[in-house]
Amino acid sequence: MIPYGRQSINDDDIAAVTEVLKSDFLTQGQQVPNFEHELSKYVDAQFSIAVNSATSALHIACLALGVGKDDYVWTSPISFVASSNCALYCGASVDFVDINPHTYNLCPNALRQKLEHHKQYDLPLPKVVIPVHFSGQVCDMSAISILAEEFDFKIIEDASHAIGATYLNKKVGSCEFSDITIFSFHPVKIITCGEGGMLTTNDKQLEKTIRMLRSHCITRESNLLHNTTDPWYYEQQGLGYNYRMTDIQAALGVSQLSRLDDFISARRNIAKQYKKTLSGLPITLPAQSSEQSSAWHLYVITLDERKRLSIFKQLREAGIGVNVHYIPIYFQPFYQSLGFKKGLCPNAEVYYQSCITLPIYPDLNNEQQIQIVQSLKNLLLKDK
Numbered sequence: 553m554i555p556y557g558r559q560s561i562n563d564d565d566i567a568a569v570t571e572v573l574k575s576d577f578l579t580q581g582q583q584v585p586n587f588e589h590e591l592s593k594y595v596d597a598q599f600s601i602a603v604n605s606a607t608s609a610l611h612i613a614c615l616a617l618g619v620g621k622d623d624y625v626w627t628s629p630i631s632f633v634a635s636s637n638c639a640l641y642c643g644a645s646v647d648f649v650d651i652n653p654h655t656y657n658l659c660p661n662a663l664r665q666k667l668e669h670h671k672q673y674d675l676p677l678p679k680v681v682i683p684v685h686f687s688g689q690v691c692d693m694s695a696i697s698i699l700a701e702e703f704d705f706k707i708i709e710d711a712s713h714a715i716g717a718t719y720l721n722k723k724v725g726s727c728e729f730s731d732i733t734i735f736s737f738h739p740v741k742i743i744t745c746g747e748g749g750m751l752t753t754n755d756k757q758l759e760k761t762i763r764m765l766r767s768h769c770i771t772r773e774s775n776l777l778h779n780t781t782d783p784w785y786y787e788q789q790g791l792g793y794n795y796r797m798t799d800i801q802a803a804l805g806v807s808q809l810s811r812l813d814d815f816i817s818a819r820r821n822i823a824k825q826y827k828k829t830l831s832g833l834p835i836t837l838p839a840q841s842s843e844q845s846s847a848w849h850l851y852v853i854t855l856d857e858r859k860r861l862s863i864f865k866q867l868r869e870a871g872i873g874v875n876v877h878y879i880p881i882y883f884q885p886f887y888q889s890l891g892f893k894k895g896l897c898p899n900a901e902v903y904y905q906s907c908i909t910l911p912i913y914p915d916l917n918n919e920q921q922i923q924i925v926q927s928l929k930n931l932l933l934k935d936k
């Protein structure tokens with residue numbers, strides 16, 4: 553089965569991991585600071601903090617921005633559940649903003665309408681909005697950040713799909729239009745650590761808080777301690793977590809980061825090839841907004857919703873690991889049990905009825921891509 557996405561691991565990646573395994577520190581050594589430093593340089597952010605997953609990153613990003621009971625976090629329903637679960641971990645509530653029907657990203661116009669409506673009727677306004685750069689395409693961050701000023705909310709970019717993407721010629725993660733950006737290094741994502749995540753920010757205070765939350769809110773920094781005479785002394789100053797990344801993961805991360813530009817150009821070539829070979833068929837290819845350049849984590853097409861299921865099944869039978877990204881989050885039984893009703897985000901629901909993700913990853917070769925395109929063509933023309 554050709555998967556929809558997979559990691560690319562070479563001998564350098566393996567050597568980097570092996571070296572750590574033979575060293576003194578499997579965790580809390582120099583590899584994690586090194587990965588953070590390299591990532592800050594790559595995305596041009598002042599601070600990077602590595603964690604053990606993007607889910608952890610989202611959780612402590614919300615906490616660092618003060619999300620708690622009685623607060624609201626708004627996000628896109630077309631995302632992985634982690635994008636909204638993070639608010640619930642903090643005891644806060646979540647709400648969803650509809651997508652743009654062409655980019656499938658959180659729609660700034662829908663956001664403005666919802667904000668104005670909530671303001672007018674004294675309904676809860678968000679403390680934090682989490683735009684998700686779905687499929688690697690960057691959201692309209694400039695429009696969203698204007699709304700953040702006007703309605704006084706913070707922004708966490710969920711860039712789990714989008715490391716290596718650019719927006720207005722700056723790398724995603726630079727936090728030009730946000731407070732915090734988070735990345736995922738799960739193996740299906742653009743670069744991998746096995747499991748892992750990263751937060752970037754340009755705010756010194758946020759960086760400090762996030763570092764504390766990552767490791768139990770324990771500090772040994774003498775200027776922060778109440779007692780400086782005992783050499784063994786440390787203090788827990790809040791309720792934190794063990795969300796640390798290991799040095800084994802960080803070494804793989806550094807090696808993968810050095811390959812990121814190659815990964816992105818391979819993904820862009822595959823996308824270009826799909827665009828060329830799939831044009832003229834009764835499907836919609838992914839629209840790209842011009843102020844950004846996608847990392848192409850996913851290649852999503854939409855087609856007649858009456859044919860989606862049958863084409864999906866037949867592609868799977870032909871050994872092509874197509875997928876669906878995503879079931880709207882509030883369709884999940886857990887979210888239904890919180891009181892969310894179908895009909896909340898009409899564009900997201902229409903999109904969900906018709907989408908299929910085709911395989912895209914750096915090691916997908918030309919013959920495999922031809923096979924995917926040919927199978928899809930045959931099915932579409934046969935079913936006509």
Ligand SMILES: *Cc1c(COP(=O)(O)O)cnc(C)c1O
Nearest residue numbers: 605606607632634712736737738
């Ligand atoms: C994968 C993903 C996450 C969670 O990432 P993990 O590193 O697996 O915790 C969060 N948000 C989105 C949009 C994702 O695709």
